[in-house]
Structures are given as structure tokens and as C-alpha cells.
Amino acid sequence: MGKCLLNELVHxxxxxxFEHNLSRALxxxxxxxIELRLKTMGQKEQESVFIVTNAFSCKDNIGNVVGVCFVGQDVTEVRVIMDMFVHLQEDYKAITESINPPIFVADDRMHGALNGMHQWRS
Incomplete structure (x- = not known):
């Protein structure tokens, strides 16, 4: 595509x-x-994709390394979901470990639902 992979596409x-794994493959x-974050082409700078890739050495007939091939899979959607889960986990931890945790009030309508949950856990 006429672009420098490291400078223009790798986040x-x-x-x-990337440099470490490229050097090892050479x-x-x-x-x-290997998880890499790549810039998207023709879109906003802050947008990117995440790929999990394997680095392979390309060798000539006598075994000399003449190039490197990266084969990867786009895992951006999985990464976005995992990031959301981590943020929720951090929020929950902050609430439960807070010196002044929020107070949740339940009325009589909730009593039956809470008893049902208690019996379900037992």
C-alpha cells in the first residue's frame, strides 16, 4: 500500500x-x-483496531530469513466488551469499598423479591 507499517499503521x-516481535522473527x-493496536485508515486518529497476530519468519531454500509475515485476527469487538466489563468491575469495587457506600432502600414490594433471591442462593 506504499505505507510504512510501523510509522503509519501501528499505534x-x-x-x-511490534519492533520486538519483528526483530525476533527476523x-x-x-x-x-501478539496483541497489536493498529490505526484505521481514512478515519479519525483516535479510532483503532486490535488484532491478535502470529509472527512467522519467511526463509529461502537454504534457511536464511528473508522476510517476516504477520497473520492476525481482528479482536476489536471483544476488546471493547472486555474494557466495558473492566470499567464496570472497577465501579463496583469502588462502591463496595467506599467509606460511605450508597444506601439502597427497598419497600414492601421488594421484600418478596429479596426473600426469593435469598432462598435461591441457599
């Missing part, structure tokens, strides 16, 4: 990981399950 937070050491 800043993935530069170090030495014949292949890595699996």
Missing part, C-alpha cells in the same frame, strides 16, 4: 511490542498471540 502504544524466532 504508538504497540510500537515497542532472527528466526516466531511468536504467537
Amino acid at each position: 504508538d502504544e504497540s510500537h515497542e511490542s 532472527q528466526g524466532e516466531e511468536d504467537k498471540n
Whole structure:
């Protein structure tokens, strides 16, 4: 595509990981399950995609490394859902560990539902 992969497509937070795995693959050491963040083309700068990739060395007939191939899968949707879950988990932890936790008030209509939940847990 005529673009420098590292400078134009790999997101800043993935530069170090990408360079490390590229260097290892050029030495014949292949890595699996590398998570990289890539910039999207033609869209806003802050938007990106996450891929999980494997790095493979391309070798000539006598075994010399002549290139590297990255084969990956887009896991952006999974990453977005996991990030949302982590944020909810952090919010819940902050509420439960707070010095002044919120007070939840239940009226008589809730009493039956709460008793039912208690019996279900037992």
C-alpha cells in the first residue's frame, strides 16, 4: 500500500511490542498471540483496531530469513466488551469499598423479591 507499517499503521502504544516481535522473527524466532493496536485508515486518529497476530519468519531454500509475515485476527469487538466489563468491575469495587457506600432502600414490594433471591442462593 506504499505505507510504512510501523510509522503509519501501528499505534504508538504497540510500537515497542511490534519492533520486538519483528526483530525476533527476523532472527528466526516466531511468536504467537501478539496483541497489536493498529490505526484505521481514512478515519479519525483516535479510532483503532486490535488484532491478535502470529509472527512467522519467511526463509529461502537454504534457511536464511528473508522476510517476516504477520497473520492476525481482528479482536476489536471483544476488546471493547472486555474494557466495558473492566470499567464496570472497577465501579463496583469502588462502591463496595467506599467509606460511605450508597444506601439502597427497598419497600414492601421488594421484600418478596429479596426473600426469593435469598432462598435461591441457599
